[in-house]
Amino acid sequence: MGTLFQLWLRGDNKGHLQSVAFKAWEEVDRLELLLSRYDSRAEIARVNREAVERPVRIEIELFTILQNCQHWAHRTNGYFNIAYASNVRPIGSEKAAPFTLNEEQRTVHFAHDTVSLDLGGYGKGYALDRIAELLRSFGIASACVHGGGSSVLAMGHQENGDPWTVDIPHAKDPSRIIHRRSLLNQGFSYSATMPDDELVADIVDPHQNQAIQKADACWVLSPSALDAEVWTTALLAMGREQAEEAFSGVLDGASEIGWA
């Protein structure tokens, strides 16, 4: 994922926390080798190399992730799309699915030779949720972990009893903090489009197949870091007006959206 992850753990045995932290980093490394399209050894890179030619059998975990991505694409009216750059031509009024999954064979097959999968808007949130699971399994109740500063997951409380908090910067002026939110066993994701700098304009409107041009930022609080990350990606791609109309501030009851 090429992202810096940081972890704060609370507990009464430093040695135990240390070993758990290293185990968490091993998990991040493992997921990198599953989900990073930039590392030729990764499972997703193999899919991108081979799934044009033929259906490719993949690990159960990746298959489940890809199924979940299809589900998210549906839930966000196509705005969350891990094959955004694939430029699949519309067939009739419907766009052809860029990839198909065969559950029995556990394979993925691309519809077109321009299809390529990018889990960049999924991996950090997914990793945070896996880390949280791991921490709980080793008896850790209070922790905060973030990936790249923009995806955060908090469990329990800080040492002084206060909840973990995140500061939310303004979209156009990141030095200006416009909100401070407490995280109560929640995941958080912040995503911004910065059209001034093409390199970081990494949110793509899959329907137009181009990077979002308007400066905008949105954040989502959700019980899962993955849900938060997927929602911010989809909502930004959708644009504020349409998103507000479609979801009016509340996602699935438990989540909360904000625009910065």
Next chain:
Amino acid sequence: MNRRDFLGHTAAFALTGLALQHPSFSDDPPVKVAVVGTGGRGTDLVRKLSTIERANIVAVCDDYEPHLTRGGEAAGPQARNYLHYEEMLQKEAIDAVIVAVPLYLHYAVCRDAIHAGCDVFCEKTMCYSVAEAQELVKLVQAHNTIFQVGLQRRASAIYRQAKAMVQTGMLGDVFSIKAQWHRNGDWRRPVPVKRDHPDWQRLERKLNWRLYWPYSQGLMTELGSHQIDVANWMLGTSPARVTAFGGTDYWKDGREVFDNVYCIYEYDKQDKEGHSYTARVTYSSIQSNAFEGASELIMGTKGTLLLTERTGLFYKEGGEETVDWQGGEQDEASAAAATITSGKTLSLSNDPWAHRGKPFEIQAGSDSTRDQLISFLDNVQQKDMKTICTVENGLINTASAIMANQAIQEGRTVEFEI
């Protein structure tokens, strides 16, 4: 040789290294595979196997339930779970067993699998002792077992390319190899109960077996064996002797094995004219600083290879040819190098790599852990005993890794003996 010639000769590895070629045997039935030991590594192997069409994972086995459950989930619903491998060997019709238990159990599980008529893939290091490794060689030979040791760099396009480059003389003569695996961490698995819990001691030994001598040979067999294998492979022979130092100096947490080791291996070699010379390999593994990570530097008279599992870099040695090698773009490093080669001063650049110009990059292209399994399954289907890492390679590797521990423990130079 100028740059164009050089690239002309080596165009084959401009992007990706020398990948293993896998014949496809679509008509053969899939190999029925079972995995014993679904801890960290075993589960990784299960995951990789689950993506290979010619593998049918029929069973997984682990005597620790949480690991068995995880391994079973990764294998899929067709795989049956076993707590005891003996029962599994008895009940299941298995073609090949994958062994990923702690080191001290490798021999027993391999032996029983061979007696049950199975082919075997055994994780590195092949055995806990040289005597066990020698027994295993005999067993494999007597049963014509298809046997492979899990030293996955042997399947890596990068390392295979490196071997080809050394063999064809592109590095010149290799007198020196420097390798290390440096980490900054406690190398511990967390134990899921508190220290005062009655199960703590048992679980500590179970999960952190690699920290205690009865089960593990420490850094040399857990990390060093990969890299000593690279050295043996590149130099085309086994070491003659080793001297080494080590201790438990930083992690004073009850562990028994060393937390840092420093070794010098000597290899007796002969040049083309039959003159003998010694090549030396320095190896270190430490756990208090991760600066250089894991890599091997193959240093020849004409060039250097810096190898990691992700990329390989080839640097030509400085000298008359360097200006040609720089070729095209004049970035900062090559500009400095051009200055140096025209005879000014080395201190012009404080970048230790600058005078070597741009390295030539070799990409992995794929995952060597998965590729080594495909290669093993090919051997099984073809009934071909010549795997990419044979039981004989495993014996040499076991002896090469363990002799350094002996040198440390006995405070003397230890000769290679098998």
